Amino acid sequence: xxxxxxxxxxxxxxxxxxxxxxxxxxxxxxxxxxxxxxxxxxxxxxxxxxxxxxxxxxxxxxxxxxxxxxxxxxxxxxxxxxxxxxxxxxxxxxxxxxxxxxxxxxxxxxxxxxxxxxxxxxxxxxxxxxxxxxxxxxxxxxxxxxxxxxxxxxxxxxxxxxxxxxxxxxxxxxxxxxxxxxxxxxxxxxxxxxxxxxxxxxxxxxxxxxxxxxxxxxxxxxxxxxxxxxxxxxxxxxxxxxxxxxxxxxxxxxxxxxxxxxxxxxxxxxxxxxxxxxxxxxxxxxxxxxxxxxxxxxxxxxx
Numbered sequence: 001x002x003x004x005x006x007x008x009x010x011x012x013x014x015x016x017x018x019x020x021x022x023x024x025x026x027x028x029x030x031x032x033x034x035x036x037x038x039x040x041x042x043x044x045x046x047x048x049x050x051x052x053x054x055x056x057x058x059x060x061x062x063x064x065x066x067x068x069x070x071x072x073x074x075x076x077x078x079x080x081x082x083x084x085x086x087x088x089x090x091x092x093x094x095x096x097x098x099x100x101x102x103x104x105x106x107x108x109x110x111x112x113x114x115x116x117x118x119x120x121x122x123x124x125x126x127x128x129x130x131x132x133x134x135x136x137x138x139x140x141x142x143x144x145x146x147x148x149x150x151x152x153x154x155x156x157x158x159x160x161x162x163x164x165x166x167x168x169x170x171x172x173x174x175x176x177x178x179x180x181x182x183x184x185x186x187x188x189x190x191x192x193x194x195x196x197x198x199x200x201x202x203x204x205x206x207x208x209x210x211x212x213x214x215x216x217x218x219x220x221x222x223x224x225x226x227x228x229x230x231x232x233x234x235x236x237x238x239x240x241x242x243x244x245x246x247x248x249x250x251x252x253x254x255x256x257x258x259x260x261x262x263x264x265x266x267x268x269x270x271x272x273x274x275x276x277x278x279x280x281x282x283x284x285x286x287x288x289x290x291x292x293x294x295x296x297x298x299x300x301x302x303x
Contacts, residue, residue, distance in 0.1 A: 020047070020048065020049045020050065020119075021049060021117060021118055021119035021149075022044070022049055022050045022051065022052045022099075022117075022118055022119065023040045023041075023043050023044040023047065023049055023050070023051050023052070023118070023119055023120045023121075023122070024040070024051075024052045024053075024054055024111070024114055024115075024118045024120070024121045024122070025037040025039075025040040025041075025051065025052070025053050025054070025082070025121075025122045025123070026054055026055075026056075026107065026111055026121065026122070026123045026124070026139070026143075027053050027054060027055045027075075027078050027079055027082045028055065028078065028107075028124070029055075029074065029075075029077075029078035029081075030124055030156075031124075031156045032124025032125055032154065032155065032156045033078070033082065033123075033124035034081065034082050034085050034124070034156075035124060035154050035155070035156050036122040036123055036124040036152070036154040037051075037053055037082040037083075037085060037086050037122070038085060038086055038089050039122055039152065039154045039284060040120070040122035040152070041086045041089070041090060041096050041098075043119075043120055043122070043152075044096050044097075045090070045096050046187055047119060049119055050096075050097040050098070050099060051086070051096050051097065051098050051099070052098075052099045052100075052101065052114075052118075053079050053082050053083060053086075053098065053099070053100045053101070054101055054103060054110065054111065054114065055075035055076070055078050055079050055100075055101070055102050055103070056075065056102070056103050056104065056105060056106070056107040056110055057071050057072050057075050057102060057103075057104055058071075058104070058105075058106075059104040059105045059106075065104065072102060075102045076102060079100040079101075079102065080100070082100075083098055083100055086098060107139050108139050108142040108143050108146070111123075111139075111143045111147065112142075112143055112146045112147055112148075115143070115146075115147035115148045115149045115151075116148050116149075118149045119149060119150075120149055120150050120151075120152060121143060121147055121149060121150070121151045121152070122151075122152040122154055123139070123140045123143060123151065123152070123153055123154065124153075124154055124155075124156070125140060125153040125154060125155050125278070125285075140153055140278070141275070141278065144260070144274075144278060144287050145260065147289060148289055149289060150180070150286055150287065150288050150289065151286075151287045151289075152284050152285065152286045152287075153278050153284065153285045153287070154284045155282060155283065155284065161254055162190065162252050162253045162254040162283070163185075163190050163191045163192065163193045163252065163253050163254070164181055164184050164185040164188065164190050164191070164192050164193070164253060164254065164255045164256075164257065165181075165192075165193045165195060165246075165249050165250055165253040165255070165256045165257070165283075166178060166180075166181030166192060166193070166194055166195065166256070166257040166258070167195045167197065167246060167256060167257070167258040167273060167277060168194060168195065168196050168197065168216050169197045169258070169259070169273050169274075170197075171216065173259035173288075174216040174220060175220075175224065176259060176288055177257055177258060177259050177288060178194070178216075178220075178221060178224035179224055180257050180286070180288055181194075181257040182224055182225055182227070182228040182231055182233075183228070184255055184257060184286065185228070185231045186228045186230060186231050188254065188255070190231075190254065191231065191232045191233065191234065192231055192232070192233040192234070193233070193234050193235075193236065193249060193253070194216070194221055194233055194234070194235040194236065195236050195237075195238050195245065195246065195249055196215050196216050196235060196236070196237045196238065197238050197242055197273060198215060198237055198238060198239045215237065218235055221233060221235060236249075242272075242273055242276065243276045243280060246273070246276065246277055246280070246281065247280055247281070247282070250277070250281040250282055250283050250285075251282050251283075253283050254283055254284070255283060255284050255285075255286060256277055256281050256283060256284070256285045256286065257285075257286045257288070258273070258274050258277055258285065258286070258287055258288070259274070259287070259288045259289075259290065260274055260287055260288060260289055260290050274287060
């Protein structure tokens, strides 16, 4: 694989760098990708982790895709533009270590491979509305579905103020979603809105639909809050039109946190609520990967 790497002056020693996982931003030359790089830089600085800006070209043996070719140069220029935007946005007294890299291959495969050793992947979401799934489908939705680390979808005009919104769809996803959301709210000095999606009563005889999980209780939320006593929270229960509700709440939020919520009848697809958030939320959406099922007797789940 041909790789072109340009690394800025390190902000930390090499020994320290080996203990940290990088924050990665996918760069494609769009304004949304620039915003994703800036958002990722903030995350990298808060974690004291390096930032990697990744662009891709097809792994096709043609002059345009080789180093020096037109498409390759365009990828390098997109990386340089993103790097300059990050450095211009943050002062020198708060440095972030930046590495830029052009990789050859399918962008979704490259980013999923990188997710195994990354702390976070940030991608630009270039559209909102009915056709958003067409824009996002080829790369962002694939990476969001398959990545082994959290993935953030960032809008070009992402807000820097407002509450953090966490969407809890079931009992299994409650603990990781709440923990990540309280952490995010604490880092941003924001309050947390907990949107609990009520699945309705098991009114059919279909076994899969009959296993509607219980709502997350206020006591469970307070248990996850114990490490972040400075973060206030407001629980709301969403019944009926989930899409309209999350659009309304996300319109005043600076971040939405949700688990991947893969469909049990189609594990290779995102759950409906998660996909609606990715495609329609007006603020950045942080999608957490699926984790192992929690112990049903654990204190955090049953308290």
